[in-house]
Amino acid sequence: MAGVQPFLHDLLVTLQAPSQVWSAGDGQVHPNGAQGVYHADVRALSSAVVRVNGVLPESVSAGRTGPGELEAVGLLRMIDTPGADPTVILCRRRTVRPGHVAERLELSSATAEPVAGRVTLRVASDLAPLERIKQGTPSSPLPPAVTGEGVSWHEGDVGVVVAAPGASVAADADGATLTWDVTVPPGRPLTLDWSVRTRAPGVVSAPASAAPEWSVPVVEADDRRLAALVARSLEDLAGLRMSAGFAPEETFLAAGAPWFFTLFGRDSLWAARMLLPLGTDLARGTLRTLAARQGTVTDTETAEQPGKILHEIRGGDLDVGGGTVLPPLYYGTVDATSLWICLLHDAWRWGLAADDVEGLLPALEHALAWMRDHGDNDGDGFLDYADESGHGLSNQGWKDSGDAVQWRDGTLAEGPIALSEVQAYAYEAAMGGAELLDAFGREGAGEWRAWAADLSSRFRKRFWLSDDDGPYVAIALDRHGAPVDSVTSNMGHLLGTGLLDPEEERLVARRLVAPDMSSGYGLRTLSSRSAGYWPLRYHGGTVWTHDTAVTLLGMARAGLGEEAAVLVRGLLDAAPHMGYQLPELYGGNAVGDGPGPLPYPAACHPQGWSAASAVVLLTAILGLSPSDGGLDIAPIVPSPVGALRVEGLRVAGRTATVDVDAHAGATLSIGDA
Structure with a gap:
């Protein structure tokens, strides 16, 4: 709703000044309200949503693990084998440092045989100033530019670069989808890394x-x-x-x-x-x-x-x-x-x-x-x-x-x-x-x-x-x-x-x-x-x-x-x-x-x-x-x-x-x- 200040009380925050990430209770950065990756009063990313085979992981745990760190755990029943016990999980570990947010996606399996799936990360950026978000003013995603390992956005003195080694990139007018096709062997975690670096002018x-x-x-x-x-x-x-x-x-x-x-x-x-x-x-x-x-x-x-x-x-x-x-x-x-x-x-x-x-x-x-x-x-x-x-x-x-x-x-x-x-x-x-x-x-x-x-x-x-x-x-x-x-x-x-x-x-x-x-x-x-x-x-x-x-x-x-x-x-x-x-x-x-x-x-x-x-x-x-x-x-x-x-x-x-x-x-x- 336009003109309504977004709520914060049920969001998770991970920060190290002057950077901060506001995410939902499942650790995802959904394109809603005040959620986003921020640096120096600019929203660098307005969404960062992970799916497996097109489905959101089922959240079972999310919270801080240390200064500027968060861990979210989700179950991946969309690629799991039949049975009552959940045996495939995704652990999303986030680290925030000034101007730099890094995430490691760790997939682990206890199945008898390897499991395969497609992991996607949907990112978008509106480069909206914090004051506009606080006022609840709508903003629109900006089209990204494709780079060697991901995508970027640039506007004036502000620059945002997302890197996702090993991912394929599909960009459109509203953002980009980064994709990894993975096979997770039992008992041996598979890791995927991505990060966002932001340059924005500021007096602090x-x-x-x-x-x-x-x-x-x-x-x-x-x-x-x-x-x-x-x-x-x-x-x-x-x-x-x-x-x-x-x-x-x-x-x-x-x-x-x-x-x-x-x-x-x-x-x-x-x-x-x-x-x-x-x-x-x-x-x-x-x-x-x-x-x-x-x-x-x-x-x-x-x-x-x-x-x-x-x-x-x-x-x-x-x-x-x-x-x-x-x-x-x-x-x-x-x-x-x-x-x-x-x-x-x-x-x-x-x-x-x-x-x-x-x-x-x-x-x-x-x-x-x-x-x-x-x-x-x-x-x-x-x-x-x-x-x-x-x-x-x-x-x-x-x-x-x-x-x-x-x-x-x-x-x-x-x-x-x-x-x-x-x-x-x-x-x-x-x-x-x-x-x-x-x-x-x-x-x-x-x-x-x-x-x-x-x-x-x-x-x-x-x-x-x-x-x-x-x-x-x-x-x-x-x-x-x-x-x-x-x-x-x-x-x-x-x-x-x-x-x-x-x-x-x-x-x-x-x-x-x-x-x-x-x-x-x-x-x-x-x-x-x-x-x-x-x-x-x-x-x-x-x-x-x-x-x-x-x-x-x-x-x-x-x-x-x-x-x-x-x-x-x-x-x-x-x-x-x-x-x-x-x-x-x-x-x-x-x-x-x-x-x-x-x-x-x-x-x-x-x-x-x-x-x-x-x-x-x-x-x-x-x-x-x-x-x-x-x-x-x-x-x-x-x-x-x-x-x-x-x-x-x-x-x-x-x-x-x-x-x-x-x-x-x-x-x-x-x-x-």
């Missing part, structure tokens, strides 16, 4: 280094779901590592697959921040990459301003529908600049080398100045946003859908919008920035502490509301300065930032673990009592993994372990339903309302900050915080996962191990640098 590519920038901890817990979630999440994150052409030696994490397979200021910053207990190298790469494109001028079309950190970067204009067209380098985000400062400060505390920090201090000063000089559009003293281009994002916080900021009765708030969590990020950035300025002998620390104190005072007067359940924080102020009264997850991001006092943090935490906000599988984005609530509304009732993680970490840092444990258990209860790959978001239905959390069908998976949230669980449960080159621990009591041991944490270049017993008695050991 594979990272310079092959190994991830973080340690991989050994996790042992009474609740075994925690270790499974951490292992799967770190494997997924390894596939999201990218570099930008303007900073090729640095590495960051792409926001998510398939739609956001690129640099996003906010998302990449949050993911790097969440991974700090495993090392600071990713944070350094993310900070440097974003600093390389820090705003220098005022440009309404791109939303660039001096000192501002970008929102996202693409290879060309991005038409997301509804009149929203984003330029290749787009700065329409109100929070990435503050979050950049927060990451720099936190990375410094976790042990980022002084020389690395010092090299980023000019960018820090420019970012601080942006908060003061450009962050406030209407002059009320709060950071806010308004799209002045007429074709940019209408909402520019992390909840960036058009209906993300609404009143309790469901009507939409009018901008400029000043989000509550953005004020918390700004407060934390000003205080952290001041600490860095002092530590490195630069001027201005006093000014920023005063600025933060003033912001805190004004926030307390303007953002607090009360209803029958007591006090809570409004999601935002609207264009008239009125506090928007819906109860949302946004206030969870205030916890642990310093903006609230301890009693205010307790009030917020209590509201967030109430049944209208906590689904039992995580934190709903909007209270189920709101008129606009729906469990599958993008920012109006779903659960976002990272949102829950940020909130529970804030609770833990505020000493609210009981409330944090509610959300920890929620994510762990959700994880097995999704194969321990927590996606971008999922349904806000309550525990018991169905067999598990409803999939949000178009959600990205893996998603950078969702996968990184697994490390947040470790940080919160153990109560980790860096301190003068060492590590402080303050575990949640009682531990929500029972006894827990984590080896391979990193602080100031040293390795740390933490043991917590079931009653949260803890020991810490730190090795030499």
